[in-house]
Amino acid sequence: MRIVSYVLKRLAYLVPVLLGVTLLVFIISHAIPGDPARMMAGQKASREAVENLRRSMGLDRPLYEQYLRYLAGLVQGDLGFSIRNQRPVLEDMRDFFPATLELTLASMLLCVTVGVPLGILSAVRRNRPIDHLSRIFSVFGVSMPVFWLGLMLLLLFYRHLGWLPGSGRLDIGIDPPAFVTGIYLLDSLLAGSLGTFRNALAHILLPAFCLSYVYLAIITRIVRSSMIAVMGLDFITTARANGIAEIVIISKHCLKNALIPTVTITGLSIGELLGGAILTETIFNWPGMGKYVVDSVNFLDFPAIMGFTLVVSFAYVLINLAVDVVYAFLDPQIRY
Amino acid sequence: MSGPNEPLLEVRDLAVQFFTYQGTVRALEGVSLSVARGEIMGLVGETGCGKSVLARSVLRLIADPPGKITAGAIRFKGRDLLTLSRREMRRIRGNEISMIFQEPMSSLNPVFTVGSQMLEVVALHQAVGREEGRRICVEMLRQVKMPDAEQVLAKYPHELSGGMRQRVMIAMELSCRPDLLLADEPTTALDVTVQAQVLAILEGLTRQRGVAVLFISHDLGVIAQLCDRVAVMYAGGIIETAPAGAIFAAPRHPYTRGLLHAIPRIAARQESLAVIPGSVPSLVDPPPGCRFHPRCAERFFPCDRVVPPFYEPAPGHRVACHLHAGEEGRRSWERS
Numbered sequence: 001m002r003i004v005s006y007v008l009k010r011l012a013y014l015v016p017v018l019l020g021v022t023l024l025v026f027i028i029s030h031a032i033p034g035d036p037a038r039m040m041a042g043q044k045a046s047r048e049a050v051e052n053l054r055r056s057m058g059l060d061r062p063l064y065e066q067y068l069r070y071l072a073g074l075v076q077g078d079l080g081f082s083i084r085n086q087r088p089v090l091e092d093m094r095d096f097f098p099a100t101l102e103l104t105l106a107s108m109l110l111c112v113t114v115g116v117p118l119g120i121l122s123a124v125r126r127n128r129p130i131d132h133l134s135r136i137f138s139v140f141g142v143s144m145p146v147f148w149l150g151l152m153l154l155l156l157f158y159r160h161l162g163w164l165p166g167s168g169r170l171d172i173g174i175d176p177p178a179f180v181t182g183i184y185l186l187d188s189l190l191a192g193s194l195g196t197f198r199n200a201l202a203h204i205l206l207p208a209f210c211l212s213y214v215y216l217a218i219i220t221r222i223v224r225s226s227m228i229a230v231m232g233l234d235f236i237t238t239a240r241a242n243g244i245a246e247i248v249i250i251s252k253h254c255l256k257n258a259l260i261p262t263v264t265i266t267g268l269s270i271g272e273l274l275g276g277a278i279l280t281e282t283i284f285n286w287p288g289m290g291k292y293v294v295d296s297v298n299f300l301d302f303p304a305i306m307g308f309t310l311v312v313s314f315a316y317v318l319i320n321l322a323v324d325v326v327y328a329f330l331d332p333q334i335r336y
Numbered sequence: 337m338s339g340p341n342e343p344l345l346e347v348r349d350l351a352v353q354f355f356t357y358q359g360t361v362r363a364l365e366g367v368s369l370s371v372a373r374g375e376i377m378g379l380v381g382e383t384g385c386g387k388s389v390l391a392r393s394v395l396r397l398i399a400d401p402p403g404k405i406t407a408g409a410i411r412f413k414g415r416d417l418l419t420l421s422r423r424e425m426r427r428i429r430g431n432e433i434s435m436i437f438q439e440p441m442s443s444l445n446p447v448f449t450v451g452s453q454m455l456e457v458v459a460l461h462q463a464v465g466r467e468e469g470r471r472i473c474v475e476m477l478r479q480v481k482m483p484d485a486e487q488v489l490a491k492y493p494h495e496l497s498g499g500m501r502q503r504v505m506i507a508m509e510l511s512c513r514p515d516l517l518l519a520d521e522p523t524t525a526l527d528v529t530v531q532a533q534v535l536a537i538l539e540g541l542t543r544q545r546g547v548a549v550l551f552i553s554h555d556l557g558v559i560a561q562l563c564d565r566v567a568v569m570y571a572g573g574i575i576e577t578a579p580a581g582a583i584f585a586a587p588r589h590p591y592t593r594g595l596l597h598a599i600p601r602i603a604a605r606q607e608s609l610a611v612i613p614g615s616v617p618s619l620v621d622p623p624p625g626c627r628f629h630p631r632c633a634e635r636f637f638p639c640d641r642v643v644p645p646f647y648e649p650a651p652g653h654r655v656a657c658h659l660h661a662g663e664e665g666r667r668s669w670e671r672s
Contacts, residue, residue: 233442234437234439234442234443235442235443235444235445235446237397237437237443238435238437238443238444238445238505239445240395240397240429241395241397241429241430241434241435241437242429242430242434242456242457242460242508242509243425243426243427243428243429243430243431243457243460243461244426244430244456244457244460245426253445253448256447256448257445257446257447330447331446331447332446332447332449332492332494333446333492333494
């Protein structure tokens, strides 16, 4: 019950956080030089046409008025219209955000299912061959630039071996599954079309690995070092002295203690991935938020930039909240 | 098979070495010790003399690497523990031989409840269901005079005081009715008043159940109060064993005498505290002959050359010191 009221309290904090985010982004994006009306009207438009456009977009109003008007829209779920394509920003978000979310979740799944076991194995077989191999794997992961890794993956698995597709979320000719969550892997399963699922899975493998490698490496190292730290503690000796089998000691007694720092890193990584998959999305032509926001910035598309920032901050705050809740389950010493 | 007169535990010529970057640490050499059924055997010595290593060796808890039992035998109920398989060893740990550690703050796992930790051990070694296991745990907690035994099961270690945690440890370690309890400085980390309570509980329960105890401490007062027999260790070896009364009334080894002399007495009104000159030798390169000879005020010609064997100046009182050699011993030095 304590935890429910804690979650509600944290959700209430979302309001001031998001308000702060909108204000900050609003000010920054209006402080940078450039004229969206001119961008939209084009280089050759007459001065008069640009002014008309400015007036119709409300850009001639004082800044605070523009901000308040934006906030008023926000309360009604209106993120405004994209200057660039005249579509509601909310619709753009609905189209692009799920793709990024899908990529992020797939990457995180890889990180956790590969990184955690590999870290444990490294810790248990410390300074043996498997530990050295995992160390090399990790150093590679943190030191390889994403764009280079992406290109190499494409070269090998798409061009030479031809095992995996090289771009997009689905083959051309395959229809996206009916929209439920916007995550194709989920939606295709919900729609019961295994073929689409398999195709989506094949498409996501390379970008997901490319995106996850750095975090995978970090998580592997974090799990290894926290496992080693826990394995040296007294209560592990107690467990051994009580005749508990080594595998139980590692997977239960050690791991639950070692997961706390791992959860922190994983939560931070998800947040970063959501906002920062731009390179990967570009290389694999993944129609997500990364590409969308770069285009918006180039076009000074304020409503789009603000919409993106809002969605990402919202997700970030939610993830942090989830991390804090997971802490409570892992560590009974945390009180709310 | 074990006869009625055979000791419960018999350690013979045990040697343990640690292979470190500084060199090979000869932590134990030629250690022999026996504990009879139901006996409380004290093991005294300075920090670093090998008391804990000896206790851990009995349960084969020496981490390998860096440590290794290089020679000797540990017979328990007629079986040599050093020849058992890991599985057989696990059946003995926590079941026939259990161990309590010094730090009650860290010897329980912080992320599991007291109940789940106790229950795990009980269920591991006894064929009991959940309800029966729970009943055993509650009963054990009552035996260690834990208030609200039922409620304590649902608590986490950090919710208990040091004394309570140590009582939980005693309850847990005695829950499977072991024959031998290794108590590695179980009260050192506790306040003096709590220490007395915990000692009383430990002594009462083990006497009542006929559990033999190897009680490690550097506190001679505690040893005098509790133990039937005492073994004194110095720099990786046992140098004197005797009934507790004899050790305190008539210590034979110069080191034991120094140790007893170093206890401050209120009645004596000493101006300064008595000390044994010098410091504990390095176990990487221990002194030849008797390891105590560089600090010994009574050393004479064989001490730095010949490792003293055990002499028995009184029945049941064994001491490894050349001062107690008879005619035969003297002749053997002259030959060498």
